[in-house]
Amino acid sequence: MPSITDLWRQGENSAVEFKSASVRPESLAHEMVAFANTDGGSILLGVEDDGRVSGIGTELDYEQWAANIARNNVVPALDARLSIERLENQRVLLIDIPKGRDKPYQTNTNQFLVRVGSTNRVATQQELMRLFQQAGVFHFDLTPVERASIQSLDLSKIDAYFQRYDVDFEQDENRDGLLINTDILTEERLPTLAGLLVFGINPQRYLSDACISFAHFAGAQIDEELIDKQVIGGTLDRQVEGTLAVIKNNLREGSIIEGAKTRPTDYYYPDKVFRELLVNACVHRNYAIHGSRIRVFLFSDRIEVISPGRLPNTVTIEKLRCGVSYAVNPVLVKFMENLRFIDKLGRGLPMVYREAVTHDRQVIFEEVGEEFRVILGLHDQA
Numbered sequence: 001m002p003s004i005t006d007l008w009r010q011g012e013n014s015a016v017e018f019k020s021a022s023v024r025p026e027s028l029a030h031e032m033v034a035f036a037n038t039d040g041g042s043i044l045l046g047v048e049d050d051g052r053v054s055g056i057g058t059e060l061d062y063e064q065w066a067a068n069i070a071r072n073n074v075v076p077a078l079d080a081r082l083s084i085e086r087l088e089n090q091r092v093l094l095i096d097i098p099k100g101r102d103k104p105y106q107t108n109t110n111q112f113l114v115r116v117g118s119t120n121r122v123a124t125q126q127e128l129m130r131l132f133q134q135a136g137v138f139h140f141d142l143t144p145v146e147r148a149s150i151q152s153l154d155l156s157k158i159d160a161y162f163q164r165y166d167v168d169f170e171q172d173e174n175r176d177g178l179l180i181n182t183d184i185l186t187e188e189r190l191p192t193l194a195g196l197l198v199f200g201i202n203p204q205r206y207l208s209d210a211c212i213s214f215a216h217f218a219g220a221q222i223d224e225e226l227i228d229k230q231v232i233g234g235t236l237d238r239q240v241e242g243t244l245a246v247i248k249n250n251l252r253e254g255s256i257i258e259g260a261k262t263r264p265t266d267y268y269y270p271d272k273v274f275r276e277l278l279v280n281a282c283v284h285r286n287y288a289i290h291g292s293r294i295r296v297f298l299f300s301d302r303i304e305v306i307s308p309g310r311l312p313n314t315v316t317i318e319k320l321r322c323g324v325s326y327a328v329n330p331v332l333v334k335f336m337e338n339l340r341f342i343d344k345l346g347r348g349l350p351m352v353y354r355e356a357v358t359h360d361r362q363v364i365f366e367e368v369g370e371e372f373r374v375i376l377g378l379h380d381q382a
Contacts, residue, residue, distance in 0.1 A: 004085040012118040018047040021056040029073035034113040034120035036100035045093035055090030104131035141329035144190035194331035204233045216298040267359040276348040281307035
């Protein structure tokens, strides 16, 4: 945690805000809400906008005052960390706002705000949708795909899916009702996003970015020579299997010949590792983010799988390693689980982590902006 002096020297930015001691309660609430809805941040109360340290007086219990604002002017109430610090021989109140666990937050005047650079602004409809999705209040995979219809679905694949459960879809007199009850269609008889992504004939006709971009670079940087580049579309199960085949085709397993046998010279990840990363990216990405695809980058020393969307409110990087999971797209998870691509026990990413660590490989789970990234080392760490 940086000291208050370090924060002050940074100046105002996406994680630091200066406020005069004379700030109005509603203005301070705006800062709290914006930080909580984004990545958290620190407010230095007693520092002017130009960075001059003016301090806070002793006539008011500022800690209690700020705590009351966090509880009464923010909805839901926010648990801020407060402390009086010394800065330039002045008393300053340091208000640490954590990344919110109960997003979306709003002011008591019903404003949803987000932090952008060193300023706050009212959340757009798309940003608000993402916040509600992170909270589990809204599931985008249940929304209708407006231009699609039941003719956009592969009925033979749906029939094979139901046959697993001894349901004769072809002979069912109420096929539309069956599709509605299983979330493949909405009540208006439009394909759901989940239904189209799993059972669609050509999902990318309606969801152009619901695919995987693969790129293989000769070196360790993105500006190196491009060896291979592909876009893998189709339904999610085909995207996973197709991208897995592309990865294996581009990865070269080092080996030596000993007598009549070939022996690998380096550990080679099993298919289940790459399959898990691809399935995780497909079912947990935020499909409400338009203009962004899942991206798989293969470098000389690592592979990166980048998925649009942040982790849900209650999930942290540390929890992922321990198997804690939350379905951002529960219908997609249900379909892919029933197709035997995943289970709901949260064992996938912990398995990837163990495989890498056991063989002394780098493994990083991280959030970068509005994306979740997994970096998997391909060679022993030096």
